[in-house]
Amino acid sequence: MKWFFAAVVTLNLLVAGLIALQKAPQDDFGAREVSPQLISRLPDHGYPARVAASAPSVEQGLTEASVPLALAPLPVPAPAKPVSSAPLAVAPRAELPVAKVEVVKQCYRWGELNDSQLARARGGIATLRLPAAQVSDSVREDKQAGGKAWVYYPPLATQSETQTLIAELKAKGLDSYIVRNEGPFRGYLSLGLFAKEEGAKALVKRLKDLGFDKAQIDARGASSKKTTVSLRALTPEQVDKLKAVQQRLLPGIVVQPFNCN
Secondary structure, X not given: OHHHHHHHHHHHHHHHHHXXXXXXXXXXXXXOOOOHHHHHOOOOOOOOHHHHHHOOOHHHHHHHHHOOOOOOOOOOOOOOOOOOXXXXXXXXXXXXXXXXXXXOOEEEEEEEEOHHHXXXXXXXXXXXXXXXXXXXXXXXXXXOOOOOEEEEXXXXXOXXXXXXXXXXXXXXXXXOEEOXXXXXXXXXXXXXXXXXXXXXXXXXHHHHXXXXXXXXXXXXXXXXXXXXXXXXXXXXXXXHHHHHXXXXXXXXXXXXXXXOO
């Protein structure tokens, strides 16, 4: 019995060994790279079912490799907006306050000048090109001492009153006559012309003592005009030019500053 059981087991092992030797060897194609040379040597029946299920088709791989990949569509840029030709509005710049430098104006006088000196001074002042409103003259009559003195009496309201006055003066021992020449003294009563002013003053005093208090004295000596030129609102540059003109034309008569107010 035991020998029979041992024979059966031995027979089964032999059958199993034969079956194992008849099966084709299987390679693990999943662990290595497939190349076209190996594919050409495969048996006619192709991959085993286990390998065929996991390995991709070579033809499919070659076909996918030969077809170019589909590129994703690039985004189309939006059309650019036309640039407006109108000028851009520029915000005005805030102007910084500029400090104003106030120029101090000055006033000067030049004089006193006689007629010939005045003519020369006016020629020099013209070079400054000042407006007429900035230049003015003041004239003073200068009567020379030692001239004659005339004593006169102003005319009265009517001719009859004047004749009455003449009679009264004659009664006091004073001679008089009516000025009949054309001029500002026409109609006045002339009471005397004296070589010295002291004699004229003595007569006026006598007339007032007698009640003729309107008697007056007019110096009849030679007179001359003295002119002073005033220049206002001059800039420092104009003052320098004025002084240069004065030194060149009339060095003996200097220009003097005065208060413009």
